[in-house]
Amino acid sequence: MFKAFGFVKRNLSLTHDEYRAAHAGYHNSFGRRLNNIRGYILNVRSNHELSSAYNGSSVLEKITIAEPNNFDDAWDGYGQLNFDSYDDYISARSPSLDRAGKHGLEYDPMVAKVGNDLEYLYSGSPFQFCVDEAVQVPVIRPEKKLFKLAQFVKAPANLSPILFRSYIAGKYCSALSVMPGLRGLVLNMRTPLDVMSGFFKPESEAFTDEGIVRRELFYSTWDGIIEYWFDDASDFFSGRADQSLNPYLAKLESELFTASFFREVDETVAVVPNRNPPVDFYFR
């Protein structure tokens, strides 16, 4: 599947929690209607201070490597979009035939604008990029809010991107995948494919010199994101304290990462990703 992440910084007229309401509320309501969308998830940075909020979370200090300063100033949340293809993604922002009206089913132009709230919801444009995904443990969601983590990792300058991906997927994530309580583990490598042009208006902040600098600065701090889903925070922290696993993980981390740091995110499943072939009727 084609998969894109879009990191966003809230409009400064909104608090973080107001931004949540507007993104998970109004904005997702339109985003989930994008034409041919196959999955849509919003991850909002948690209000919890991860290093102190949970029993055992002091272990975080030991497993963090070179966390960038003020990293959270650059984002409040990130969305995930799944489509069958790049072409479907680019054509998704068009009026949707999904509104009942006096003439039957009618087109709604507001879907092409994704609610037309971007300038009030965000500061500048999203940092949107295509990810090369490796599903290490397929995500299974129960009917409750899961504990979800995003681990940002950065490769050493002298390691090729292909080898970096191969080592993380093949060694590091394989080792992680045995952690008790894990309900999903997905590796996402950021790719250089341009998925901004054609999706955002040419006059968007993303295409200005300042916008490019802002985005590149953010990208310079990490190369990939490992997403974890657990029933409970204690599953992760007890797993990372387990001495049968952690010496090996620590060794890999010291070899593979020049930076590695964690954030808890609150996940809104706006459209459950459907990795099966599409059905021949409207389905979300």
Place this chain on the structure above:
Amino acid sequence: MFKVFAFLKRNSELLSHDEYRAGHIGFHCCNSRRLTGIRGYIVNVWANEGLASKIGPGYKDIIINEPTGFNDLWDGFPQVYFDDAASWKKATTIEPTRATENGLSIDPDWTLSDSGFLFDPVDASLKEFKSNHLKMDEEIIIPVNRPERKVTKIIQFFKKHDFIDELDFRNIMLSSYAKKLSNMEGLKGLTLNFRDHDIDSAIKGFYPDTGWHFSKQGNYERSQFASLWDGAFEMYFDNIDAFKAGRMTSSLNETLTALDRKLFSSAWYVEVDENVIIMPNRDPAPDFYYR
């Protein structure tokens, strides 16, 4: 949790079944997923090919007195979850969810005014639509765990024999029938729902007293629909073959079929396409906006 099934027939003058899907899952849910206090929201639409056709001749052996034209009475049924009845009744008191030039605001364009075009209207004015909103008393037999793909969901509707006492029936269903059913191989989730006998329990305080639902005709039509069934199982499988293997060709088949005849005056199955609008969250609500 407070759980409601709302059986809805499309406006068949304006929409085909597949057009109804798009209108309901698309624009309508764009608004209804922002109902205040909603904790879970799923829309089930009957599958385009019936189970009798998918399963073949064996289907008639596992059903009892399926009401003729049952699926003509509805096209889809949302199931919504709230913390309690009070939250449900206040759900259309809309909260701020839209970023505007004035910060976080109540969305002035929020509307459910498509309902008359989307659902079966009471009359040509399209101001009201007919629905069967029914409060369900839920028992989770096997918790639902959803993978990242479309699952096969089958609803088993059942109506108890008149001669079985209501309380006895519940006890048997919970202690015996559901337990046996839960042994079906390939089952990924199983929920038992008893329909509240008061057909007004989901709509008192939600719809106006003067509306169609509480009119003589409305009450008659809703009573007729509710009288067809007393409860429903929601069953989740990977595919229809898994259901066939679990229900029809396994060693359980004989036991379940015998129990069906002992307990039910009617029982039948409908496959639905499940659209997860809001993943139900059965944990306490967090202290921030969450869907």
